[in-house]
Amino acid sequence: MALLKVSFDQKRRVKLAQGLWLLNWLAVLAGTVVFGLGLFLKVELRKRSDVMGNSESHLVPNSLIGVGVLSCAVHALAGKVCYDALDPAKYAKWKPWLRPYLAACVLLQAALLLAALCCLLLRGSLEGALALGLRQGLRFYRDTDTPGRCYMKKTIDLLQIEFRCCGNNGFRDWFEIQWISNRYLDFSSKEVKDRIKSNVDGRYLVDGVPFSCCNPNSPRPCIQYQLTNNSAHYSYDHQTEELNLWVRGCRAALLSYYSSLMNSMGAVTLLVWLFDVTATTGLRYLHTALESVSNPEDPECESEGWLLEKSVPETWKAFLESLKKLGKSNQVEAEGADAGQAPEAG
Template sequence: MVLMKMKFSFQKRVKLAQALWLLSWVATIGGAVTFSLGVFLKTELQRRSEVMDNTEIHAVPNTLMIVGLASLGVNFFAGRMCQDALDPSRFPRWKGLLQPYLAVAVFLALVMLVAIVMSYAMKGNLEASLKVGLKNGIRYYKDTDTPGRCYQKQTIDQLQMEFQCCGNTDFRDWFEVQWVSNRYLDFNSKEVKDCIKSNVDGHYLVDSVPFSCCNPSSPRPCIQHRLTNDSAHYSYEYEAEELNIYVRGCREALVSYYMGLMNSIGAGVLSIFLVQMSVLVSLRYLQTAMEAVAGQENTEMETEGYLLEKSVKATAKEFTDKVLTLLQLNQVQAVEGQAAEGQAAEATPEKPVS
């Protein structure tokens, strides 16, 4: 049973080819936009790679860049076919390439759809990556003299000021690590000695946060040291007063930023995907409508176009059978090759040992 059959007069075929030519160029521009969005997202992720623990989240921008580049070539190819479709004498030369082209175009459309789904589903991986990356970033904050970690302090400070956040989950994360380098501690001071002795690991742990956690919009001068000590500051209550430092964690801020970015990109790529599907459907109709004209003297005759020659189920079964046959053929060839190598090895006489 032919699926979604339509009749096309000569004028309709011309209009379809013209509309498809325009759509293919719109899709070509969409491919360039998809590639650009992938590059932009890749750049944004690379900017803060120091506070991310894995590279799995780069699968989204990498996929977008690959699909974008491939779409440029595929849709340019479609535009050339549409031009030749207006001349029935030139269109038959594309006949042998149309089936492979449609298969490649459908595959790219599916990959684009996967990229869209991934852009909405990467929140868990992104949050897990930032959780470990920010934890390590805070731990290495003081290591400004250690090769490979020299710029960790600068990265964290810029991050906290830019996203108006503090710590990993919240500002209390700074209470659990020694973020002040030993070179800036006076070990002759009784306060420093007592603080180090009170900790099992011998670290200098205090209820303080870096300056980058200070909220500049607060009317009160920043209180970044002894945050939990009410008596250390005038007219200050740690539990009741709204602190003049950022209370939101950087993981929450970054997840919100990147998911907003990915969701916006996903919506943009979805619109490009719809254009791409319109190109595929239109090209399939044009192909089937032009096949009836090939070799005919009356090129202005009315023809029929369709999406599938058989039902969806029958088409899927036929495709599956072809794939299985191809796989079995490859296996048989591999077995025959191994058998031939074995026979050749047995037929080779051994050299006598001198």
């Protein structure tokens, strides 16, 4: 028994075809939106690729761009099918291709759903990429004279200013690395020599941060050096001076920014998926309604449309049987090919 059977007369078939034509062209616009969102996210990730540890984070924008292009192509073709559906001569050309075309539409819905889930669930890989990239960026901050790294200081400074953050996890990350270039250290100074000797790796470490960590909302001039030494500054307590520096780390700030972007894009992609499912369902009803016309010579006769020709269990069973037959036919062909080979000469 057919699933979700609906009766159609000529007038309802015409309205369905006209409505689906409009719906599919709106779906083309929706696919363009998904493509645009993927392109925007890719540009945003590229802008800060210097602090991204790997390319895995581009899986989401690439998938959005891919399904957006496919959605535009598939629904543009569907619009043409719906336009030609009520002309028997034109529809006859599409008739042999409609079943595989509907199967391709179902695959597109699965790809759209997967892309939406990627937007909502791939926060972990993005967080790992940011943690690795920021750790490397902080380490290369001082290499202003090294080819290929001379831009990193500017990148990190602009990042900390724009996102109001400091360090990877917090401002104390700067205490663990030498972020001042040797070019600007006076190695004849006793203080510099003592600091370098006191460190196992021979690095010049200070309890200070770059200027870009300073919070302009602070009522006092920014304190960048000797941050943990209360006696070095008048009326200062580093445990209570929260306004002096940005407290949040850049990894958390960037993760929050990109997560909000990806969550919004995932929600939009889910809406587009629902829109596409509606368009594909309508096309299936139009296809079956035209197929079941009892008298093609009488365009006014009634017909029936359905979603599935059989019930869900019967459809699934028939699908599994077709897969088994396909597997057996491939096995027989392989055995026939093996039997046809001539034995090797001894």
